[in-house]
Amino acid sequence: MAAAHPRAMPSGTKRGTNPNLGLSTMDILETLEKRREAARVGGGEKRIEAQHKRGKLTARERIGLLLDKGSFEEFDMFVEHRATEFGMEKNKIPGDGVVTGWGTVNGRTVFVFAKDFTVFGGSLSEAHAQKITKIQDMAMKARAPIVGLFDAGGARIQEGVAALGGYGDVFKRNVVASGVIPQISVIMGPCAGGDVYSPAMTDFIFMVRDTSYMFVTGPDVVKTVTNEVVTSEELGGASVHTTKSAVADGAFDNDVACLLQMRRLIDFLPANNRDGVPEWPSFDDIEREEPSLDTLIPDNPNKPYDIKELILKTVDEGDFFEIADAFAKNIVTGFGRIAGRTVGFVANQPMVLAGVLDADASRKAARFVRFCDAFEIPIVTFVDVPGFLPGTSQEYGGLIKHGAKLLFAYSQASVPLVTIITRKAFGGAYDVMASKHIGGDINYAWPTAQIAVMGAKGAVEIIFRQDAGDKDKIAARTKEYEDRFLSPFVAAERGYIDEVIKPHSTRRRIARALAMLRGKSVEMPARKHDNLPL
Numbered sequence: 001m002a003a004a005h006p007r008a009m010p011s012g013t014k015r016g017t018n019p020n021l022g023l024s025t026m027d028i029l030e031t032l033e034k035r036r037e038a039a040r041v042g043g044g045e046k047r048i049e050a051q052h053k054r055g056k057l058t059a060r061e062r063i064g065l066l067l068d069k070g071s072f073e074e075f076d077m078f079v080e081h082r083a084t085e086f087g088m089e090k091n092k093i094p095g096d097g098v099v100t101g102w103g104t105v106n107g108r109t110v111f112v113f114a115k116d117f118t119v120f121g122g123s124l125s126e127a128h129a130q131k132i133t134k135i136q137d138m139a140m141k142a143r144a145p146i147v148g149l150f151d152a153g154g155a156r157i158q159e160g161v162a163a164l165g166g167y168g169d170v171f172k173r174n175v176v177a178s179g180v181i182p183q184i185s186v187i188m189g190p191c192a193g194g195d196v197y198s199p200a201m202t203d204f205i206f207m208v209r210d211t212s213y214m215f216v217t218g219p220d221v222v223k224t225v226t227n228e229v230v231t232s233e234e235l236g237g238a239s240v241h242t243t244k245s246a247v248a249d250g251a252f253d254n255d256v257a258c259l260l261q262m263r264r265l266i267d268f269l270p271a272n273n274r275d276g277v278p279e280w281p282s283f284d285d286i287e288r289e290e291p292s293l294d295t296l297i298p299d300n301p302n303k304p305y306d307i308k309e310l311i312l313k314t315v316d317e318g319d320f321f322e323i324a325d326a327f328a329k330n331i332v333t334g335f336g337r338i339a340g341r342t343v344g345f346v347a348n349q350p351m352v353l354a355g356v357l358d359a360d361a362s363r364k365a366a367r368f369v370r371f372c373d374a375f376e377i378p379i380v381t382f383v384d385v386p387g388f389l390p391g392t393s394q395e396y397g398g399l400i401k402h403g404a405k406l407l408f409a410y411s412q413a414s415v416p417l418v419t420i421i422t423r424k425a426f427g428g429a430y431d432v433m434a435s436k437h438i439g440g441d442i443n444y445a446w447p448t449a450q451i452a453v454m455g456a457k458g459a460v461e462i463i464f465r466q467d468a469g470d471k472d473k474i475a476a477r478t479k480e481y482e483d484r485f486l487s488p489f490v491a492a493e494r495g496y497i498d499e500v501i502k503p504h505s506t507r508r509r510i511a512r513a514l515a516m517l518r519g520k521s522v523e524m525p526a527r528k529h530d531n532l533p534l
């Protein structure tokens with residue numbers, strides 16, 4: 001339990017009396033400063049020291065790093081809880097475990113709340129919840145992003161249902177704000193209960209390696225209920241949530257690196273769903289050609305290459321912020337800029353599982369596409385996909401539903417969609433990856449593209465089964481199939497591909513397409529909402 005805290009009120013001041021009575025203006029100012037100082041030490045020097053020893057910064061230090069220097073305006077630093085159970089009335093700390101306010105990131109308004117682990121483990125009381133909901137409401141009024149820095153043990157146990165109610169109020173606002181303002185959660189310590197459920201309803205979750213954990217219930221409860229013995233790291237560390245559960249979208253080595261990366265991410269994001277993408281000065285010529293891309297595709301169609309090379313050579317100044325880089329690496333998602341304006345990139349990655357679409361890759365990309373669409377961020381899709389991954393593990397894992405998520409997300413997107421097929425676009429995956437048929441606005445292919453129902457080997461085995469024993473015949477049939485179908489031209493002849501472009505001109509072609517599509521407007525029929533295959 002938190003030890004008695006240095007009182008915020010100057011000694012000798014009784015509650016209910018006017019503390020300014022008989023004081024000079026200088027004294028009054030000094031009183032204010034004393035109260036502020038008391039609030040700034042949170043749970044006290046000892047706990048701050050313990051926080052630092054664990055390699056973590058304090059809530060205020062974190063805010064200082066996230067926001068532009070000197071831009072933070074704090075609210076409610078004198079708020080205290082109103083609990084009276086378990087002796088809590090004698091144990092109050094100004095601020096009550098969360099620092100809230102607003103400031104700027106590279107000049108753009110951002111609202112922030114940071115849990116203070118030194119105060120009751122950052123746990124949420126009724127008053128603490130009201131501080132957060134105030135900031136959520138203000139962010140919505142101002143239509144500006146909100147960032148939550150989490151380092152907290154969930155509902156304040158001593159407050160019972162008042163704390164649960166407080167979480168409910170926060171959750172509801174998370175949902176109302178979804179798709180209106182970007183919401184980012186940064187997990188920077190052990191987080192449980194409501195302090196993982198609220199992040200789960202926001203757009204992005206990032207973690208700090210080795211010092212942050214996310215679980216609904218901690219290892220002790222797990223042991224009691226299931227007899228399982230696990231460490232915090234095994235149960236909910238950054239490696240679990242960035243590679244296995246996909247709860248988190250990325251992890252960084254320490255608080256400083258993480259917060260600096262959050263500033264970078266915010267620079268890519270629109271302030272809200274109406275403002276459109278931010279535009280930053282760019283010194284990268286949109287006419288820039290990349291001759292090396294002409295030889296990116298290996299001669300052997302089964303040899304991998306790194307699709308990130310194409311992304312990095314396409315975006316302004318090679319600046320790409322990857323989302324969920326450690327999960328479902330067979331698809332790459334993230335933000336870059338073209339002509340200074342944010343673009344979402346989705347790209348099959350031939351380096352991993354040949355870029356196949358499986359359940360994990362589908363849901364990762366689907367979520368990303370929906371974020372981009374909600375916030376009017378145009379999407380560029382690079383396609384090199386041999387199809388959906390066959391097998392029982394995929395089918396039992398719901399590949400049909402997960403694949404449908406991506407198909408649904410693209411089909412529903414009304415933002416500009418520019419698609420470039422670099423090599424394979426086989427089977428249903430061709431349709432899914434922002435094809436013309438489901439809403440692609442500009443669909444280009446490199447001359448190396450192969451757009452077909454499947455690769456030559458599989459196709460010949462099925463349609464020329466009668467020739468199976470005859471090697472020469474099979475070779476001839478395979479060649480015939482490759483010549484006719486494994487090219488971009490069958491699709492181009494039908495207008496499914498707008499043009500076959502030279503790889504070195506990819507950046508220029510995309511830039512021109514996006515410029516042309518800036519005014520894109522499509523109407524969907526009126527409805528309450530769609531029924532995305534969740």
Ligand code: HXC
Pocket residue numbers: 001002003119120121122123152153154155156157158164167190191192193194195197217218
């Ligand atoms: C009140 C809490 C608290 C809580 C921690 N503290 N969690 N106080 N309510 N929920 C206090 C501790 O008493 C301690 O106070 C200080 O915070 C630091 O906690 P430690 O346990 O010493 O730290 P650590 O060993 O790092 O462990 C952190 C922890 C653990 C993993 C978060 O404290 C923990 O498991 N807490 C309980 C988590 C939980 O079950 N919460 C309720 C979830 S239900 P002193 O005075 O010693 O510094 C929930 C409902 C929401 O949130 C609805 C969801 C849908």
